[in-house]
Amino acid sequence: MKYLLLLLLSIPLYLMLHKYYPDKFEEKYHYYFTGFIIINLLIIYLLTYETPFIYQLLQNVYYSDKNKPTINLNGVDQNLLLKTQISQNQMNQCHQCHNPIFSQDLYLYKLQYIQPIQFGGVNDISNLKMVCPSCYSFQ
Numbered sequence: 001m002k003y004l005l006l007l008l009l010s011i012p013l014y015l016m017l018h019k020y021y022p023d024k025f026e027e028k029y030h031y032y033f034t035g036f037i038i039i040n041l042l043i044i045y046l047l048t049y050e051t052p053f054i055y056q057l058l059q060n061v062y063y064s065d066k067n068k069p070t071i072n073l074n075g076v077d078q079n080l081l082l083k084t085q086i087s088q089n090q091m092n093q094c095h096q097c098h099n100p101i102f103s104q105d106l107y108l109y110k111l112q113y114i115q116p117i118q119f120g121g122v123n124d125i126s127n128l129k130m131v132c133p134s135c136y137s138f139q
């Protein structure tokens, strides 16, 4: 609110300066000043009445890199290291049926998100599970 008052006070100040020192002002300065006022009013409007929109916008910008799918869930061999690690985290058992996972069959197992990304899950190894082909086909 104080900022809006300051902005509105700057208009008569500008006009007064223009009145007393007309030779210092070129025509382009009017356009600059008008643009400055309009952009500031727009920012004040957005921050006051469209706060959720601004918040969402900034959040999207902030998280745009982090939500990129860095892990390819359909890859076969490129996820072998990741699969080995998740297999150890699951104590070499399928996440659903608890049948043992054999390291030579790792390429048959499927990686899935525990909490899917579109439902708020994080794209992190802690949110990944590995299921055997039969569990995967029955989902």
Ligand SMILES: [Zn+2]
Residues within 6 Å of the ligand: 094, 095, 096, 097, 098, 099, 131, 132, 133, 134, 135, 136
């Ligand atoms: Zn299973």
